[in-house]
Amino acid sequence: MSEIKKVVLAYSGGLDTSVIIPWLKEHYDNCEVIAVCGNVGQDDELDDLKQRAVASGASKLYVEDLTDEFVNEFVIPTMQAGADYEGYLLGTSLARPILAKRVVEIAKAEGADAVCHGSTGKGNDQVRFELAIMHFAPEMKIITPWREWDIQSRNEEIDYAEAHHIPLKINRETNYSKDKNLWHLSHEGLDLEDPGNEPQYEKEGFLEMSVSPLKAPDTPTYVELDFEKGVPVKLNGKAMKSSDIISKLNEIGGCNGIGLYDVVENRLVGMKSRGVYETPGGTILYRAHEILETLTLDKKTAHKKKELSICFGELVYDGQWFSPLRKALSAFVTETQQTVTGKVRLKLYKGNIINSGVWSPYSLYSEDIVTFNEGEGYQQSDATGFIRLLGLPTRIQASVNARNRREAEKC
Structure with missing residues (x-):
């Protein structure tokens, strides 16, 4: 430990990382701690961040604006892939790779001996951070307090913070584990740890990006x-x-109760966990993009893309953003997007998203062919030969089965 003189910490200003700063100084011979906060759209959480970091013992704080890079290089490619993880639109898992990348860059520039993160030993984020760090700095030492210290709970963390006069923005009653960025807000812990408890959507202060569908307007909103x-x-x-479109959709969708998702999910480390997610803008964007693709992608491509989206989502969730396979899948997705151009109209109403029209110059939909009225380009009699050829294996199999039955009856 005496060899560690300078540590760069991925810092959010929340309970975990606030406690970690004095803990590092205590356990690593009063090492210098440099805090790095990646702004990925959680602007309202950055108030007084520098004062809190310094009050906790950090020598300096970097606040890096990564919002546009986060959206353009991580969020949009994942949305184009149609990827999710068990219905979750991958908010936290998308932000970790870009933050880890910037932490490593600053650690190298500062000549740090180690980097540190505040992820728990039970969660997915420890994997996401560390795999990204290994990708950019395989030789860098990674300090993981939750796997080293004696603290066993968030209540014990608060005890430690109070004993060390560390400023916090939460208390024991509002001590949900949360993660926020432009794309989403997650809630875990407290009453949510029991899957039998209904989320308190109507409770003041629980939801931050959205309202309960019960409190949404009685008239629909079109986008x-x-x-x-x-x-x-x-x-x-x-x-x-x-990024501005997502921000505005967050406002519009949030007001209409869009994008609330309550799930018991399968964590990478093997356990199940229960979380509530708010993703108002992202949910709208996913739906609009999916609807547009119904016009512009052929059947085989659309089906293969849907199949691969599961793999894409698992890679992101499991911290494999920088893996060769994720990059290869993104190359496939990019090719599929060449004709995904057009307009989608949606109606938002009390948590629902209703398709209200879609147009594209690359539309593969032909009203003239599909119409129940007279049209050009398709003769219904053409189906006879098509079905006969399509059914050839069925007819052969049926003939063989009938022959074998006759032979068996003779015996």
């Missing part, structure tokens, strides 16, 4: 999204960068 090659470029006819 229109334009995409170019799978990238959102306009919201309600106004050109905007993707």
Whole structure:
């Protein structure tokens, strides 16, 4: 431990990382601790961050604006892939790789001896952080307090913080484990640890990005999204960068109770955990993109893409963002997006997203062919030969079965 003179900590200002700063100084011979906060859209959580970091014992704090890179290089490619993990739209797991990458860059620039993160030994984030760190700095020492210290619970963390006069923004009653970025907000712990407990959506202060569908307006809200090659470029006819579109959709979707997801999920480390997620803008964006693809992707590509989206989602969830397979899958997805251009209209109402129209210059849908009225380009009699050829294996199998039955009856 005496060899560790300078540590760069992935810092959020929450309970875990606030406690970790004095713990590092106590257990690593009063080493210098440099805090790094990656801003991935949680702007409202950055108030007084520098004061809190310094008050906890950090020598300095970097606040890095990573929002656009987060959206353009991580969120949008995952949305284009249609990837989720057991229905969860991968908010926390998308943010960890970019934060780890920046922590390593600063650690190298600062000449640090180690990097540190506040992920618990029960969770997925420890894997996501450490695999990303290994990718960029395989030789870098990684300090993991939750796997080293004697603290066993969040209540004990609060005891430690109070004993060391560490400023906190939570108390024992509101001590949910939360993670927030532009894409989502997660809630775990307290009453949510019992899957039999209904989430308190109507309770004041529980939801932050959304309202309960019960409190949403009684009149629907319409939104229109334009995409170019799978990238959102306009919201309600106004050109905007993707991060601003997501931010605005968070407001619109949140007001209408969109994107609440309560799930018992299978963690990478083997246990099941219960979480509640708020992803209002992301849920709208996913739905709009999916609807547009129904027009522009052929059947085989769409089905294969859906199949591969499961693998893509598992790779992201499991911290494998920088793996060769994820990169290969993204190359496939990028090719599928060449014609995903057009407009989608959606109606939002009390937690529901209703398709209200879709248009694309690359649409493979032909009203003239599919119509129940007279149309050009398709003769219904053509189906006779098609079905006969398609059914050839069935007819052969049936003939063989009938012959074998006759032979058996003779015996």
